Every structure is written in structure tokens, then in C-alpha cells.
Amino acid sequence: MRGWLRWGARATGRSPWARGRVLASLAVLTAALLAFHSVVPNTVGRIGSLLETFLPWLGLAVPLLLALALLRRSALALVALLLPAAVWGFLFGGRAAAGDSGDHDVTAVQHNVSDVNADPAGTARTLLDAGPDLIALEELTASALPVYERTLAPRYPHRAVRGTVGLWSKYPLTGVRALDIRPQGVGEGWNRGMRAKARTPRGDIAVYVAHLPSVRVQWRGFSSGRRDESAGLLGAALAAEKLDRVILLGDLNGTVDDRGLDPVTGRMDSAGEDFAFSWPAALPVSRIDHVMTRAASVARVRTLPATGSDHLPVAAGIDLGP
Numbered sequence: 416m417r418g419w420l421r422w423g424a425r426a427t428g429r430s431p432w433a434r435g436r437v438l439a440s441l442a443v444l445t446a447a448l449l450a451f452h453s454v455v456p457n458t459v460g461r462i463g464s465l466l467e468t469f470l471p472w473l474g475l476a477v478p479l480l481l482a483l484a485l486l487r488r489s490a491l492a493l494v495a496l497l498l499p500a501a502v503w504g505f506l507f508g509g510r511a512a513a514g515d516s517g518d519h520d521v522t523a524v525q526h527n528v529s530d531v532n533a534d535p536a537g538t539a540r541t542l543l544d545a546g547p548d549l550i551a552l553e554e555l556t557a558s559a560l561p562v563y564e565r566t567l568a569p570r571y572p573h574r575a576v577r578g579t580v581g582l583w584s585k586y587p588l589t590g591v592r593a594l595d596i597r598p599q600g601v602g603e604g605w606n607r608g609m610r611a612k613a614r615t616p617r618g619d620i621a622v623y624v625a626h627l628p629s630v631r632v633q634w635r636g637f638s639s640g641r642r643d644e645s646a647g648l649l650g651a652a653l654a655a656e657k658l659d660r661v662i663l664l665g666d667l668n669g670t671v672d673d674r675g676l677d678p679v680t681g682r683m684d685s686a687g688e689d690f691a692f693s694w695p696a697a698l699p700v701s702r703i704d705h706v707m708t709r710a711a712s713v714a715r716v717r718t719l720p721a722t723g724s725d726h727l728p729v730a731a732g733i734d735l736g737p
Contacts, residue, residue, distance in 0.1 A: 435489025438480055442492060445476045446499040449506060453674060465637035467672040468701055471690065474503040507690075519714055519732030520617060523549040525704050527626065527666040528559070529724035530579075535559040538722035539566035545719055545730045549613065550583040551664035553626040554724075578606020580624045582664075586613040588622075596625060596648040598641040608649065612658065617735045620711075621658040625649050625665035642668050643675040650678025653709070660735065661709040666726065668703050683707035689716040693727040706731035 448455070452470055455463040466473075477500050484492035524547040528538055532554075539562070542550055552563065555576065563581070564574065571583035575591040582588065594608030607626040612619050627649070628641040646667070653661060663683055669676045671685040685707055692699035699718070704726055706713055712734045719728040 435484055435487045435492035438484050438487060438489060438492035439495035441476070442480055442495040442499055445473060445480070446502045449473055449499060449502045452672070457674065461637040461639050461675075464639050464643075464669070464673050464675045465632065467674060468637075468670050470670070470672045471503075471507050472700065474499070474507065477503065520711075520735040521549065521615065521620075521662070521733040522547040522730060523551070523662060523664055523706050523733060524719070524728055524730045525551045525664040525666070525706055526719075526722070526728035527553040527704060527724060527726040528555065528563075528722065529726065530554040530556050530559075532559065532723040534723040535562040536566050538724065539563050541720055541722050542728055543567070543570065545728075547730060548585045548615075549622060549662070549664065551622075551624040552581045552583075553579060553607070553624070553666050555579050555581050575609065575611050577609035580607055580609050580626055580665075582609065582611055582622060582624050584611075584613055584622075586615045588613055594623065594625065594649070594652055596627070596645045596652070598628060598644040598648075601628075601641075608652075610652070610656075613662075615735075618660065619658055620660045620662055620735075621656050623649075623653065623656075623661065623663045623665070625663065625667065627666070627668045630668050639669070639673075639675050646676050647678045650682055653679065653682050656709075659710040662711070662733065663705070663707040666704050670701050670703060671705070679707070683709050684711070684713055691716040691718050691729055693718055693729050694725070696721045696725050696727050699727060702729070704729045706733070708733055711735045 452467055455466055457463040481496055524542050524545055532538055567583045573584040573588045575582050575588050577593040588611045590612040592610055593606055594610050596608040597605050609624050611622050613622050627645045630639040630642050667676055671680055691702050693702050693704040714732040714734050716729055716731045719730055
């Protein structure tokens, strides 16, 4: 290494500590964005939420800057790169190394099946292969619903559907009701939330299924206003839930790092220790499909094989504790 730096100094006539100041500055900026992403303002175009949606991918700047630092033969940039590498490792290293910890009390599957899914029967069989106790589906259509019911019924005798979301369970379901998480200005036909009580051998659990509004990246920025409003309504419903144990299954159209979901993630175990990118199915870059808990712990989240949807299904092991 010393010889490489001395050779670089002879070749350029400059000290390796005097070169690469721009690269070093970019390394420090990357570390700052990773560590202090919450201070990036959301006032203009919701840039903060957009950054947080893809926050783990900011780590790709490290190998890119490393290659440039080596080409530049800059000791200054190489040392500066230790900072973003350490911050990324602190924030996300545990997710990259996460593994299964064994058997769990409950296994749950969450899947946005897509309202244009051409193979609902095949999708249902993929979910069955995971052997879950609970299956939550979003974007159910009137034409596909009978197929899911017919395919899942032999192993899941209990089911509840409200609007375009549904829950299939090995446990009896009671207290089923629709959950109003409509943003302002959305008509009454928009039904994308429900709550049920699952009667498990370990006691009653409130199970919520939710599909928050979609977000878009537009020329004006990140359009997450309706999603954020719906997240606030969902968070209020969770706060009012009287049962201690709660499981939330849903397509929340945001990652656990996105501040727009704070009303939800602030009240639940967000299961952030696994990447399990679920969207888009063709090239997953973020996990917007979630299994969250209260008074229980999510031991592991993993993705299942692709179906006819633009989302990958996610499965999670849940430990209910004593």
C-alpha cells in the first residue's frame, strides 16, 4: 500500500493526502445522508421520504467512490470512505446477515396479489407451499376471489374479506370489521382495510390487513401525501386496539425507514432486521410489504417465489412470547 501511494506521488507530483478532496467530501456527504436522513426536509417534493425509501442503496456509493479513490491514488479519500462504510454497516449490516432462528409460534404470509394477476390459482398454491397459519391478500377482485377461496379453503377454513383485502386463517376469526383508512376526498367504495380477532391456542390476537395508497415519483417529487394520511388513520386504529397482541399484514407502500409510516412503525415491531425486498417483483429494490407486531416479535421476514403479481409474497415467523 505504501509503495502504491509513493508511486502515485511520483507519478503526479502531489501527496496522496492532497488529492481526492472532492471524493473525500462525497464520502462524508454519503455518511451524513445515511446517519441523518431524518433531517432531510419533506417540505419540497417529500424528498426526505424518497431518500428513505431507497436508503440502503445509498451504500452503493461506497464501492463506486472506492474505485475512484484507487484510480486517483488518494489516501485522503480512502480514509474518508471508512465513515460511510461504518455507518452503513451499523444501520444495515444486521439485515444483510439476518437468518432464520428456528420454529415460531405463528407463520404469516402477506401478498399484494395484483388486480391484473392472470394466475390466481398458481399464486394461491405458491402461498400454500410456505405453510403459513395466516395469509393476507390485497387487490382482490370479484373475478379472482372465488379462485382464491376454492384453492385455500381446504387448509384455511376461516376467512374474512372486506373490500379488496382478505384474511385466510387456520384459527377461528371473530369480530371482523372493515377499517376506514380512506384519505380525504376518496369515495366510500375504496375499502382497503380490515380487522379481525384470531383465536389461537396461545390466546386472542388482533389481526389487521391494510393496503395503503400508492406513491409515485413525479416531476414535482414524491407523491406520498395520501399514503401518509392513510398511515395516520391506520396508526390511530392500532393505538385504539384493546387487545395486547396485534399482527399487522399489509402493503404499506413504504419502507420501515420512510418517515411517512411513522404513525404505524412507531407503534409496532417493524421487523426491520431483514431486507426481503418485495417490489417490484422483476427486480426488487425495496420492501413495501410488511408483517408487523405488537406484544410479539417478528423473528424473520423472507420473500417467496414470484407469482403473477408485481409484488413478491413475504413470509414471517412470529414469536408470541410467554
